[in-house]
Amino acid sequence: MSERSGLSLVEIMVSMGILSLILVPVFFTFSSGNRNMMISENEFRAHTAALEIIEQLISLPFKHIPVGIFNSDAITGKTDDDLGIVPFNVSENPDFKPEVKISEIKKNGRLRFKKIEVKIDYPAAKTDKRERKFVLKTLVANEENK
Numbered sequence: 020m021s022e023r024s025g026l027s028l029v030e031i032m033v034s035m036g037i038l039s040l041i042l043v044p045v046f047f048t049f050s051s052g053n054r055n056m057m058i059s060e061n062e063f064r065a066h067t068a069a070l071e072i073i074e075q076l077i078s079l080p081f082k083h084i085p086v087g088i089f090n091s092d093a094i095t096g097k098t099d100d101d102l103g104i105v106p107f108n109v110s111e112n113p114d115f116k117p118e119v120k121i122s123e124i125k126k127n128g129r130l131r132f133k134k135i136e137v138k139i140d141y142p143a144a145k146t147d148k149r150e151r152k153f154v155l156k157t158l159v160a161n162e163e164n165k
Contacts, residue, residue: 065139065153068115072137073157076121081161084133089119116140124158132158
């Protein structure tokens with residue numbers, strides 16, 4: 020009887036099966052983590068775009084903050100008073116669809132605040148057709164009416 024050292028094909032196949040059972044969940048964890056990082060990156064960019072618009076609006080004098088709903092076509096870097104285009108300087112991102120809604124809040128017949136709501140629609144992922152929304156709101160006080 021001769022003694023052979025080494026592994027049989029069956030032993031190698033069993034060890035490969037055990038290794039794959041361990042590595043498959045690890046692979047899916049990294050895969051979903053990468054997708055979640057992409058979503059977080061897009062949400063961060065949408066948050067930054069919304070802040071950019073709000074900061075430009077609150078830097079205007081209260082009476083010059085326009086009231087209305089402005090879609091992505093009306094949010095531009097150019098001024099055109101005839102078209103009612105708001106002169107925002109927004110970082111270019113073709114995947115984002117911003118919308119700004121500005122309304123007045125009155126109390127006792129006096130204009131007290133302007134409510135600014137910025138909504139950014141953006142794709143969930145580059146290959147995904149679904150859209151996510153990011154909304155940021157703030158109030159601007161009328162300092163002239165004390």
